[in-house]
Amino acid sequence: MKNEVKIQEVNPSFTDRRSFLKISGLTMVGTGLLIAGCSNDDDGPAPNENQLPGVKNGKFDLGGGDFGVLTYAYALEQLEADFYTKVVNSSGFNTNFSIEERAVLTDLYNHEVIHREFFKAALTSALPNASTQLLPTLAFNYGTLNFSNRTQVLATAKALEDTGVAAYNGAGKIITNPDYLVLAGKIVSVEARHASAIRSLINPNSKDFAGDDIINSSTGLDAARNPSVILGEVGRLGFITTPFTAKYLI
């Protein structure tokens, strides 16, 4: 704790005492998070204030640069985590899904909640002023989606996982900090493992786990789409009801 106090005193980014306390109280490893965030401030160029995440013109904007990409990923992980939470909580989960399907969906629930909480902690630590720059908890509405319906759930899971893979693949080139790039890489391959498993559950005796509908059959490359494209697709799904903007992401 002594280190944290010292860092707080010399770093103007942590003059907001409330956000500092929130960070240090996060977990037992709060010290590591705090130091990581501070060294970023000390070493790197000052982030462009205009491109930091935060409310602009009444709506939260995801921001630009590395913080923008991390906040964008946090938004997508919030959606995935919320979706699988509703899946495992659904009244038909134990009756309408096979043992194998329940095992896979429960693992996906675990992983996506962990991803969401990871981004929340990492951003809270790294943002200069998390109290105003951390993306709030988003609200969701899935319309007529029946979370007890196997076909609907698996189809939606497939769409979300494939979208997640394309999103991380497309956002990698925007990331400037190599540590963040590796972190995104650590997550995207797990999303791809998920996508493969869900596709395999939907159509087991097939090549759909890495089907020609998603992997280019002449280059062998997976999908990669820019944040603006992904956000348009996610917007059309209509699941996220909290309005936000992404003015600085390509």
Place this chain on the structure above:
Amino acid sequence: MNILKFIESFANDNLMLSKGSRRDSFGQLGQLGKGLALASVPFGLSALTNKAFAANGTAAAATNTPIGALQLALTLEYLENEFYAMALESGVVPASENGGRDRKVFEQISAHESDHVAFLIAGLGGSGSANFVPKPTFDFTVGGAFDPFHDYPTFLALAQAFEDTGVRAYKGQAGNLITQPELLTAALQIHSVEARHASEVRRLRGQKGWIVGNDRGGLPEAAQAIYDGEQNTTQAGFNTASVSNGSAGPAIPAGAGSEAFDEPITGDQAVAIASLFIV
């Protein structure tokens, strides 16, 4: 293939260890793994590295560059491509059981690896380029220790090892491509295909599609080097093994923390693994 026999063969770690020579050869992998775990380059690794990059004596030193990253990727893709092509030709992959699933899966994986080889050769400027590295000579039996083209469980085990290694190796090269946005994106696009492959191969073997801790999933102990480090639960200082979803949903088991993140390996680690199969 008798599916019960197939499952039974994975009930213990003795797969591929039934002969003394097999134990010896996987022991070699274990030795390399130990050396790497101590962060020291094992004696003789530089010679192995030269074998992997036979056409260009400086490639090993260039691994931490965009070109070096592509050369490493091409070498790994050569390995996977030849492995699957030989397997499909050998008939070791069951053609009709499980609705023909196995055959369909490996035909698709094989097609992708072939595409990746062509893509990476083009990315290096073609086979006439100074950056081009030719295909090494592979021995997937590792001197007769393995029989992947006659024994399907052995083939599946090696396929899992190659795919999980590939995922880790591409991830380890991402930082080397950060200055080359187009190459980085392409590498990421291959990386996620390898992860899709890995998931399906693991599931064919009755494993989860994702890596649990540093569990080698029934592979022989000496294959542990491929999974060492995957048990990491500290990501940017955050403890992934102590996450709660509060009252919103079921408790998150600690073990899910390492499953949720795949870990990279260095170029040297990837070369060391691949070199076991290079003559």
